[in-house]
Amino acid sequence: MSIKQVGNVLDLLEYFAGRQRPASLAEIARHFGWPRSSTFNLLLTLTNRGFLYEPRARAGYYPAPVWAELITQIERGQPIPHGMRALLDQLVQETGETAVLAAASGAHALFIETVESPSAVRYAAPVGKRVPLHVTATGRALLSQMSAADRAAILEKAAYERYTDTTRVSAEQVEAEIAASIARGWFEGNAEYTQDLGGVAMPFAVGERRYALLVAGPMFRVASRLPELAQRLRERLEGYLAAQAAGE
Template structure:
C-alpha cells in the first residue's frame, strides 16, 4: 500500500533532511518530477498549517520547528526504553557489529533505534528499515512474543518468497525455527533475507511493549561467533533490566 499524498510529504521531509537548506517550488518539482500545480498545492498546504516557511523572501521553503514539536509530543507518549541507545552502543563496543532495536509493524520488523558497526563493511541498518517477520532472526524474535493465535494470524498472511537459498518457506518451518530458538535461548540469522548477512537476536520486554535486540554483520565475521554474540546480548539485557527494573515492569 502506498498513498501518494502521504508518500509525497514523507519524501519532501527526507529531501530537506538530506539537503539541509531551503528549496524553491521549481527546484522541488524538478527534483521529484512532480507537476508544478500539485507541488504548489502541497507546499501551500504545509505552509498554511505552519509546517513550512520562507527563511528569507523568495529564498524557498524550509520546515519549521513545528515538526520537532509534534514528533516530541508523540515520542513523550510512547518513548523508547530509557538509555536504549547507550545499550546499543555498548553492544557495538562489545562485538564490533551493528546493533538494532526493532518492533512489530504489520508483517514486518521495524528498526526503531540503531547503532552501526565502525567497520567499513558492515550491516547498514538505518532507523525506519523494515524486514519481514518470518524471514529474519529479528522478526522471529518478535513473533515468539506473540500468542500462538496472533502468530498464526500473521503467518497466514505471509507470502513466502525465496529471498536466498536459506529462506524459510512455510509457516511450519517458521514455527519449528521459533521453537528451536526459544529452546536454545537466542534467535539466529542465517542469510535468510539478505545474502551473506547473519546475526543473533533476543527478546526485550519493556512493560507491555515487546522488542527484539539484534547484533548482526557479514557472515564471514559472525558465522563462527554466534554463541559469543548471544552471550554479549544476554549480559547487556540482564544488566539493563536490573538497572531499569521499575520502568520495565520487572
C-alpha cells in the first residue's frame, strides 16, 4: 500500500531534481495533473515547514537547503562504507561493466551507491533502484547473510512471478541456488529479472551492516566472463576489506 500524499512529495522532489530551477504553482499542477487546490495545500505545507522557499519574490518554489542538511545528518548516522566509491570506480575501470553496492530493504535489494559502465549498452543502475531479493544475484547474496528464520519469512511472502525463462519461481529453488552460490563462492545472475542482463554478486559485512557488491552488464558481454568477473570482484573486495580492517 502507498500513501498518496507521501508519494506526491517524493514525486515533487524528483521533479525539482530534474528541472533544477524554481517552478510556479501552475507549472507544478500542470506537470502532475494535480488539482490546483491540493497542489497549493502541499506547497504551503512544505513552505511553512521550511522545506520549500521562493528564491525571488513570485518567481516560483524551490527545495530549501534544509533537505541537504537533513540528508547529511542522516548519512552521518549510517554512512556508506569509506572508500566504497573508489572500489566501485576501480571495478568499472577493470571490468568495463556497471558496479553496484546494495543493501536489503524489506523484500528488495536497494542500490545505495553505483557507478555505471561507460559503454553505450550497459546495465542501468541508478541509486535508489530496487530489485526483488529472491529473483536477483544481488538479492540472494543479501539473503544469504540473514538468519534462516528471517530468510524464510521473506521467501514465504515473495511473489514468484516468472520474469524470464530463467526466473526461479519457488522458495525451494531460491534456497537451492543460495546453497549452490555459497559453495561456488559467488552469486550468479543469469537474465532472471531483466532479459539479457546478468552479472556476479558477493555478500560482505562492515561492522554490523550487511551489503552485496555487484558487477553486471548485458549477457552478450558477461555470459562467458562470469567466473573471470567473480575472481576480479573477489580480489578487489578482499583487498578493500583488508584495508578497512587495517584502518586505512
